[in-house]
Amino acid sequence: MGDVTVLLDAARQGETLAVGRLFELLHPELKRIAHAKLRYRDDRLLLDTGALVNEAYLRLLGTERLLARDRGHFLAYAAQVMRSIVVDTVRQQQAARRGGGPQGFVTLDTGAINQAAGQQGEDEILAVHEALQELAAIDERLVRVVEMRYFVGLSNQEIADSLGVTTRTVERDWEKARSFLYNHLKGG
Known part of the structure; x- marks a missing residue:
């Protein structure tokens, strides 16, 4: 845990090597988060847990300074970056399917059913993302709690420590x- 704190301090100072070392240390947890982000994916998403972790690493390297205060905050931030990557990928693929060019022949087989099921998964990813954006407009902390608990798997105590609130508030x-x-997701 001490190594993570030292690396976070270095990353806050703009040391990019510290971000790489953080990813090495927390790689198993980051893969678990990536797996959770991709649990509803279909094979057309072109992302697996390794690719998602790597893409998150590249995006975090692009930031001038990492502002995470502690392990939980870093993991929550990484989860947020991963969510953004998944949503961007889904949007790009949906745009590519809608955009010009010949679409090929349509066959009457189970592939069409699988494609429709895949689109439902994509639609669900976008619906959850939009719901979290709406929730953020109401209360940003609620979104952080969802990200830390659901996507990162932190305990209520870890979330409370990271956010500076009580466990009862969490x-x-x-x-x-x-x-x-x-x-929101049930249309209510």
Whole structure:
């Protein structure tokens, strides 16, 4: 844990080597987060957990200074970057399918069913992303709690420490966020 703190301090000072070392140290946790981000994916997404972690690493290297305060905050930030990558990939693929050029022949087989199922997965990814954006407009902390708990897998205590609130506040925030997301995704 001490190594993570030292590396975060170095990353905040703009040392790009520190970001690389953070990714090495936290690689198993980052892969778990990436796996959670891709759990509803279809094979057309062209991303796997390794590719998603690598792309997140490249995007984080592009930042001048990493502002994460602690391990939980860094993992939550990495989860946010991964979510952005998945959403960008889905949007690009949907745009490519809608854009010009011949679409080829349509066959009547299970491939068409699989493609429709894949589009539903893409639509769900975008719906969750849009719901989290709406929630962020209401209360940014609720989104952070969702990211840290659901996508990163931090405990309520770890989330509370990272956000500087009590565990009871985290529990209430989690319930509010779940209720909002449930209603938003069910069309309520």
